Amino acid sequence: MSLVIEELEITLAERSLVAVSRLAVAPGEVVTVMGPSGSGKSTLLAWLSGALDPAFRARGRVTLDGKDVSALPPHRRRIGLLFQDDLLFPHLSVAGNLAFGLPASLRDRRAREARIAAALEEAELGGFGPRDPATLSGGQRARVALLRTLLAEPRALLLDEPFGKLDVALRGRMREFVFERVLRLGIPALMVTHDPADAEAAAGPVLHVAPATPDGG
Amino acid sequence: MLKAAPWLTAGLFLGPIAAGLAGTLLPAFGWLPALGGTTLSLEPWRALLDAPGLGRAVLLTLGTGFAATILSFLLVIAFCAATQGSPLARRAQAALAPLLATPHAALAIGFAFLVAPSGWIARALSPWATGWDRPPDWATVNDPWGIALVAGLTLKEVPYLLLMAFAGLGQVRAAEGMRAAAALGYGPVTGWLKVVLPQLYPQLRLPLYAVLVFSLSVVDVALILGPGAPPTLSALVLRWFADRELTMWFPAAAGALLLLLVVLGAILLWRLGERVAAVLGRRWIAAGGRGGGGVVLGLAAPALMGLLLAANAAALIVLLVWSFAGPWRFPEALPAAFTLATWQAQVPAIAVPATATLAVALAATGLALLLTLACLEAEQRHGLRPGRRALLLIWLPLLLPQIAFLFGWQVALVRLDLDGTMGAVVWTHLLFVLPYVFLSLADPWRALDPRYARGAAALGAGPWRVFLTVKCRLLLRPLLVAAAVGFAVSVGLYLPTLFAGAGRIATLTTEAVTLAAGADRRILGAYAALQALMPLAAYALAVALPTWLHRDRRGMRPA
Numbered sequence: 001m002s003l004v005i006e007e008l009e010i011t012l013a014e015r016s017l018v019a020v021s022r023l024a025v026a027p028g029e030v031v032t033v034m035g036p037s038g039s040g041k042s043t044l045l046a047w048l049s050g051a052l053d054p055a056f057r058a059r060g061r062v063t064l065d066g067k068d069v070s071a072l073p074p075h076r077r078r079i080g081l082l083f084q085d086d087l088l089f090p091h092l093s094v095a096g097n098l099a100f101g102l103p104a105s106l107r108d109r110r111a112r113e114a115r116i117a118a119a120l121e122e123a124e125l126g127g128f129g130p131r132d133p134a135t136l137s138g139g140q141r142a143r144v145a146l147l148r149t150l151l152a153e154p155r156a157l158l159l160d161e162p163f164g165k166l167d168v169a170l171r172g173r174m175r176e177f178v179f180e181r182v183l184r185l186g187i188p189a190l191m192v193t194h195d196p197a198d199a200e201a202a203a204g205p206v207l208h209v210a211p212a213t214p215d216g217g
Numbered sequence: 218m219l220k221a222a223p224w225l226t227a228g229l230f231l232g233p234i235a236a237g238l239a240g241t242l243l244p245a246f247g248w249l250p251a252l253g254g255t256t257l258s259l260e261p262w263r264a265l266l267d268a269p270g271l272g273r274a275v276l277l278t279l280g281t282g283f284a285a286t287i288l289s290f291l292l293v294i295a296f297c298a299a300t301q302g303s304p305l306a307r308r309a310q311a312a313l314a315p316l317l318a319t320p321h322a323a324l325a326i327g328f329a330f331l332v333a334p335s336g337w338i339a340r341a342l343s344p345w346a347t348g349w350d351r352p353p354d355w356a357t358v359n360d361p362w363g364i365a366l367v368a369g370l371t372l373k374e375v376p377y378l379l380l381m382a383f384a385g386l387g388q389v390r391a392a393e394g395m396r397a398a399a400a401l402g403y404g405p406v407t408g409w410l411k412v413v414l415p416q417l418y419p420q421l422r423l424p425l426y427a428v429l430v431f432s433l434s435v436v437d438v439a440l441i442l443g444p445g446a447p448p449t450l451s452a453l454v455l456r457w458f459a460d461r462e463l464t465m466w467f468p469a470a471a472g473a474l475l476l477l478l479v480v481l482g483a484i485l486l487w488r489l490g491e492r493v494a495a496v497l498g499r500r501w502i503a504a505g506g507r508g509g510g511g512v513v514l515g516l517a518a519p520a521l522m523g524l525l526l527a528a529n530a531a532a533l534i535v536l537l538v539w540s541f542a543g544p545w546r547f548p549e550a551l552p553a554a555f556t557l558a559t560w561q562a563q564v565p566a567i568a569v570p571a572t573a574t575l576a577v578a579l580a581a582t583g584l585a586l587l588l589t590l591a592c593l594e595a596e597q598r599h600g601l602r603p604g605r606r607a608l609l610l611i612w613l614p615l616l617l618p619q620i621a622f623l624f625g626w627q628v629a630l631v632r633l634d635l636d637g638t639m640g641a642v643v644w645t646h647l648l649f650v651l652p653y654v655f656l657s658l659a660d661p662w663r664a665l666d667p668r669y670a671r672g673a674a675a676l677g678a679g680p681w682r683v684f685l686t687v688k689c690r691l692l693l694r695p696l697l698v699a700a701a702v703g704f705a706v707s708v709g710l711y712l713p714t715l716f717a718g719a720g721r722i723a724t725l726t727t728e729a730v731t732l733a734a735g736a737d738r739r740i741l742g743a744y745a746a747l748q749a750l751m752p753l754a755a756y757a758l759a760v761a762l763p764t765w766l767h768r769d770r771r772g773m774r775p776a
Contacts, residue, residue, distance in 0.1 A: 091773050101676040
């Protein structure tokens, strides 16, 4: 499975924000996009996930394994998304959050519960299912958020400054946790960050983007 | 389909108002074929101008309307300036919601029970302080100057303006401004007036206009507390519309139009006042006076506000006391005995309007919620950007005197063969319920972190699943509060029920206002108490339900 962006240009009010002629991410590879804030990194991720604000105009296409998904609505793309904040749903338990991610095609309730329990176990969070997410530590929440994303069986992964809010001690372990899984699942991942250490740990190609206009703020 | 929601809402909204204004305008110039008015003329205006007491009614309207609005505004400003950042402000905020829920009519009746010559205050002070063993012959209610009307309106408008002020303060970063002003040597009150008020005022403008319009054109409170001969213009116009002599509709329509002009003129005048105040204020700020510690205001404003909130609460309590009162002779502070007799006797009679009140309020609130959610969801899914004009549109029914379009709307309802039906009453209530539901829900809805919805979509959840299981659940509390607000508004509506119901659909409000003209205080107390308790119960439910549902979710507790 690979992710390919071709001939992409995103403009806002006639002003070009993002331009990518071709970018291919191989299965199990993490491509890092680096640039200062305002360089359109987040706009790129929003477009990839299908949630670009209608104020923007975009040309170009994104394919997953050769299949064009540019016209699909966000929920049909199966492109996972991980933010700087974990954004666990505060009204659901940890298990409830994971069940939200698990595809509905897995019908049997016991099987669903078992999948969730196994995922938690493997992330050293065994028994955390009934917990209120608000009572978890930052590192635990970050891991639950990743598990939720992966349980949805995404065909590609987008990481939006995923380690920015974690303290330094946790950051290293979380990077390992994420990248190891990307490799194991063999899905392409695209990460935007402004932390060079993230790029180094990802050990993949790095794409530097500049602000669209030098004085564009 | 969802994309059409804003248009559908605007149509449901503007249709009745446009039809209503036209249906008032034409009879005001003699055109109402159903009554034989088939030529345009100025005759209705001549009849209006010849009506005894018209001049005084207009002056009364202007005097009471401006007095109530200015008093409420000054009290709210003084309180906010005196308590910025103190725990008092937060405590006041918690007390506001139940007070806001109280219908105008119930509050006015309770207030009359307090201040009437034989009211609770006189009883509490007699005979030991006053020497009275019978009620004094004073006109403390329905006084010819409208003082009781101003007081009753102020009592009701202050909690509303205060809530709006608190909401506005959250957006202007008042605390930072105050810190900067203090560092430059400004006293707390002066600093607040010079730094925070100029930023806060734009947020208060529309609520203030609504208060001004309401105070100038209110009917139910004016009937209960206002003068009778002559009454305020709105009450006078209603009297003519209700006249057995149907030809009175012509001067009544002209009077309704005159009220509209009075209200528009008053808004223009207020706007002019804003300009003058802005010029003077800028000069005052530029002069650089630092002001003192604000000790006097710091004590007086919270004391006044406390008194006002206490009067609000006492007005509710006295309704209940009367409804359970046995024999209660004048100077006694409390009834000689409490009894269920009034309630037992009234249950069969009160059940009918109570059921109608509940049915109309639930239907209007449900519709308003549906339309509001459809508009907000359409806005997010299609990236619509509602502008200032859309906001003004939502405020429109609150910025027009009700009587100016309700009569015409009733005529249109007759044409549609809908007058006097539940559907007509619900639709008419919707005009007033929808703005409050929308204004109360729109901010929290738009403020929800959009990444929750994006994240859910990335997990494979379609738009409707995201709407139901993410947005509605995360926003359950504001959703239910908005519903409670809408419910309270509907329960309190008097004129819309009267006109759309064509006298055939009675609610607790219309019954209470009718009874206020002279029924036994026990019976009146029962109707008004029930009218006040219904919205209170809705609020309690709106607060309790999410708290119970989310008892194990720390992240769902209100900040």
